[in-house]
Amino acid sequence: MKKLHLHPGLAAFGALLSLSAAAHAAILLGNYPQINNNLSFSIGGQFQLAVSFTTPNQPYDVDSITLRLSDYTSALDTPAVGIYTDNADAPSTTLIGALFTNPNSPSTGINDFPFNANGSVPLSANTKYWMLVDASAGSFLWRASDSDNPNPRTPTGDATFGRFALSFDNGASYNDPNTAPYNFLHTFQINATAVPEPVHVSLAIGIALLAFAFYRRMMVAKRRET
Numbered sequence: 001m002k003k004l005h006l007h008p009g010l011a012a013f014g015a016l017l018s019l020s021a022a023a024h025a026a027i028l029l030g031n032y033p034q035i036n037n038n039l040s041f042s043i044g045g046q047f048q049l050a051v052s053f054t055t056p057n058q059p060y061d062v063d064s065i066t067l068r069l070s071d072y073t074s075a076l077d078t079p080a081v082g083i084y085t086d087n088a089d090a091p092s093t094t095l096i097g098a099l100f101t102n103p104n105s106p107s108t109g110i111n112d113f114p115f116n117a118n119g120s121v122p123l124s125a126n127t128k129y130w131m132l133v134d135a136s137a138g139s140f141l142w143r144a145s146d147s148d149n150p151n152p153r154t155p156t157g158d159a160t161f162g163r164f165a166l167s168f169d170n171g172a173s174y175n176d177p178n179t180a181p182y183n184f185l186h187t188f189q190i191n192a193t194a195v196p197e198p199v200h201v202s203l204a205i206g207i208a209l210l211a212f213a214f215y216r217r218m219m220v221a222k223r224r225e226t
């Protein structure tokens, strides 16, 4: 029986392509578990709250956002959670992709709520963005730990934390909740998948084509010998 041989050039191409396309889900930024349930900020009406971060040297696609909330019932409250570009160290009005899908909540208790991406939320490398937590109807509480008790927990992940920013005038101006008299560390996590950079993919294809060309030359040389 004839043994099936995988073309070395094709094998190299496949291996490199799968290597470059290997995506991994990661915590882009977060501060779970919460230190305590001491504080909260009301989202709704003119009140909204955002957190900034800068992506590392790689593009990402946001998969979901987890927020620790209370007084959120899906029958009465409509959160508006999205990722926005930066405008002079404050959220701009430019939304990346669409608003996230609001989870169901039958009760007002404290819970960790997953907001799933509604389609692609693509983030560029080395770029500052804002996750904005707003409401288009009703109101709810974004739970926060008291950062002085027992110690501060700066959000960490693949991205670099910027700052929290709260607005009492529907985004016209923002205040920092971590300068006196505020000490809020709002509990959240942004989950994202690293996207392979186009330069890596084209490099992989280039190497595979070189390997294929080398293989063909070897075959031609072999045929000349025989």
Ligand SMILES: [Ca+2]
Residues within 6 Å of the ligand: 071, 072, 073, 076, 077, 138, 139, 140
């Ligand atoms: Ca409510």
Ligand SMILES: [Ca+2]
Residues within 6 Å of the ligand: 045, 046, 047, 048, 134, 135, 170, 171
């Ligand atoms: Ca608002």
